[in-house]
Amino acid sequence: MDLSKKKCIPCEGGVPPLNEKEVSEYKKLISDDWKVIEKTKISKELFFVSYRQTIDFVNKVADLAESEGHHPVMHIYFGRIVFELWTHSINGLSENDFILASKIDKL
DSSP: OOGGGSOOOOOOSOSOOOOHHHHHHHHTTSOTTOEEETTTEEEEEEEOSSHHHHHHHHHHHHHHHHHHTOOOEEEEOSSEEEEEEOBGGGTBOOHHHHHHHHHHHHO
16 A cells, blocks of 8 residues: 555544554554554654755645645754654554655655
8 A cells, every 4th residue: 555645634532543553554664664653653853964955855745734734843953853743633553644744755
């Protein structure tokens, strides 16, 4: 399954977060750079040569996040970005997090 071809669906809560088995299956569909944090988030760190390259990539991710209606937390440094994804309304991981991760991988 190519998650990058799917669209994030708004989540208003009321559904359970993915369980460990589901997270493990979705994790296989994104790059190995993504790490599962405390069973409730996924995180990825990227490095860049310059601040300009870092900000250019941040802007691409921001545009993607707006089009998907699903927004990562981004920690921005001079030549580094750390992404954190989780679905806030369920305080855990949903398919949306893996869809957005897959799309970030393709940028």
